[in-house]
Amino acid sequence: MHVDLYEKFWMWGAGAIIVVFLGTIGVATVSQGRLPPSHVETIDPATVRSDARFATPGVTTNDDGTVVVTVIAMLFAFQPNEIRVPANTPVTFRMTSTDVVHGFQIVGTNGNTMILPGYVSQFTTSFEPGEYLITCNEYCGLGHHMMAATLIVGEGT
């Protein structure tokens, strides 16, 4: 079958782009262990505030030095609104929503997840000292653009 030269350009070009983009997934998976979220934990969104896991949102430092940040996302705010954690220390974020789907992106870092009502989202990462903006990156309603918080990372905080 005769295939025109320019048609070959398109076919090989499209094929190459697919290979490159699929390759990036492989590189990220193999070199850094980037995997889809695996933490599965459910919660009743109607009783989040009375649930022991989210009764006192905020920062908790365990006896072994690990830090856990519990966050409730709601229309249109994060609770707590200001989070202070130590630098270069593993910090585990545990989040849930009382209403609709929200996003939780710590701008300029690798911290980024969806927050779904009925589920507890969780990830662990560490930070360099500084002040970071936390935004909701899932459109959640008319006040979505105002849904933000601050993460302050410093020694001894």
Add this chain to the structure above:
Amino acid sequence: MSDQDSRMGKHPRGTLALVGLYGLVFVIGWLLFFLLIYLPRGAVTR
């Protein structure tokens, strides 16, 4: 009998070049973000 304009007997090389350039810039830009920003940030632990 073909409806094709006889002046369109050849492929439009300029269009191919422009779209190809757009695609090349897009792919290179995407890869620069991937290699210089996304990968250096590392992965979180789930």
